[in-house]
Amino acid sequence: MPFDLAEEHRMLRDVVAKFVDNELMPLEKAVLDREMSGGKVGLTAAEEAPILKKCKELGLWGLDAPEEFGGANLPAVALMAVNEEIGRTVVPFTFPPDSPNLHMLMATASPVQRQKYLEPYARGEAVSAIAISEPGAGGDPAGMITRATQDGDDWVINGRKIWISRVPSADFTIAMARVEGSAGRHSGITAFIIDKGTKGFEIAREIPMLGGQRTYEVVFDDCRVSGEQMLGRIGQGFAPMQLRLTVRRLQMGAWCIGMARRALDMMCEHAKQRVTFGARLADRQAIQWWVADAATRIHACRLMVMDAAAKQDEGRDVRTEASMIKVFATEMATDVIDHAMQTFGAMGVTKELPLQLMAAKVRTMRVYEGPTEVHRMVIARRIMGLGR
Numbered sequence: 001m002p003f004d005l006a007e008e009h010r011m012l013r014d015v016v017a018k019f020v021d022n023e024l025m026p027l028e029k030a031v032l033d034r035e036m037s038g039g040k041v042g043l044t045a046a047e048e049a050p051i052l053k054k055c056k057e058l059g060l061w062g063l064d065a066p067e068e069f070g071g072a073n074l075p076a077v078a079l080m081a082v083n084e085e086i087g088r089t090v091v092p093f094t095f096p097p098d099s100p101n102l103h104m105l106m107a108t109a110s111p112v113q114r115q116k117y118l119e120p121y122a123r124g125e126a127v128s129a130i131a132i133s134e135p136g137a138g139g140d141p142a143g144m145i146t147r148a149t150q151d152g153d154d155w156v157i158n159g160r161k162i163w164i165s166r167v168p169s170a171d172f173t174i175a176m177a178r179v180e181g182s183a184g185r186h187s188g189i190t191a192f193i194i195d196k197g198t199k200g201f202e203i204a205r206e207i208p209m210l211g212g213q214r215t216y217e218v219v220f221d222d223c224r225v226s227g228e229q230m231l232g233r234i235g236q237g238f239a240p241m242q243l244r245l246t247v248r249r250l251q252m253g254a255w256c257i258g259m260a261r262r263a264l265d266m267m268c269e270h271a272k273q274r275v276t277f278g279a280r281l282a283d284r285q286a287i288q289w290w291v292a293d294a295a296t297r298i299h300a301c302r303l304m305v306m307d308a309a310a311k312q313d314e315g316r317d318v319r320t321e322a323s324m325i326k327v328f329a330t331e332m333a334t335d336v337i338d339h340a341m342q343t344f345g346a347m348g349v350t351k352e353l354p355l356q357l358m359a360a361k362v363r364t365m366r367v368y369e370g371p372t373e374v375h376r377m378v379i380a381r382r383i384m385g386l387g388r
Contacts, residue, residue, distance in 0.1 A: 002374065013082065019058060019085075023054055032102075032351065040214055065097065069106060070122070079251075083251050084261070086255065086258060090354040102131075104231075129164055132161070133163045140165075144189065145159060146161065147180055148190055149179075152226045156224050158221065160218070162371040165213075170196060172193050189237045199223070204272050205242075211357050213360075249322040249325060259336075260297075261298060263337045264294045267291065267340040280386060297336070337355055337360065
């Protein structure tokens, strides 16, 4: 299957590439300085405002949102090219809105929820978070024990969630809980929309992560929501959650390609300039093999990502492909970035270069949205036709 982008999508990719070079790359020093001093890796309000303004001017807004909400409704193959370019920088920025939660809302929101949550979110006017993992059920979301009990027309939620991004700034959080009385690993899992400030929904702690990232643990203590806050059907939340995870895993594959490209470019540029023992690093066989292997694996990863995106655009189930991408892309980027750091020698392991931040970012990627080992297990089981 050919993966040549349509002309309009190639033009979009080029616009995004220039946006990354001109708007995001100049902010890398400030991001690196904040991380170096122990601060959060993120953009300040003053830094983000002009970038968002520029996004709107360039039409880089709501790229996969429905046209009825002012979005571009782009296919997945075009979005993969966009995300690859975004992956080249360590500046943490995503074109509003964040795709995974958008697609989950599109698949499940009721007419009331579409107006209250989906429409403003699709327009980039709201921020969302999602609460899936639990202290005792991280890589196995089907093992969640957070409970939702029906009380008249309301639902009361009790439990804990962990490793949640953006929750302090989120206008609403999608929380996954198990309905009381359900049996089986996947049965009973239901999604609820929790508005910011809802009584009984509390942030327990902020958790510093590698590379200046932050996640959060939250507590649901008799958190009461109306029946209208249920997202989708009762007990049918696992499939939409998997859709959301699949969207993110493909996105992560594209980000990894972008990071690996950046690391490879830095490695090649340095190797051609650096002389050791009377010869350029570019003339050393070890460096040449690292470059050749990096270029080959980047090419293979891009084909994997575009293949899965094309299948997703056709409405096909790409959960297995998404798992393969999650494993292959993160391990590929890990190796390429590590070889780039080694090529730079001592400078490669300083906090002055973006390589260390990319290394930390891809290291966390090997854990979130499903650990590598779990994905390998899932892939093998599906191929062999084994049930649990």
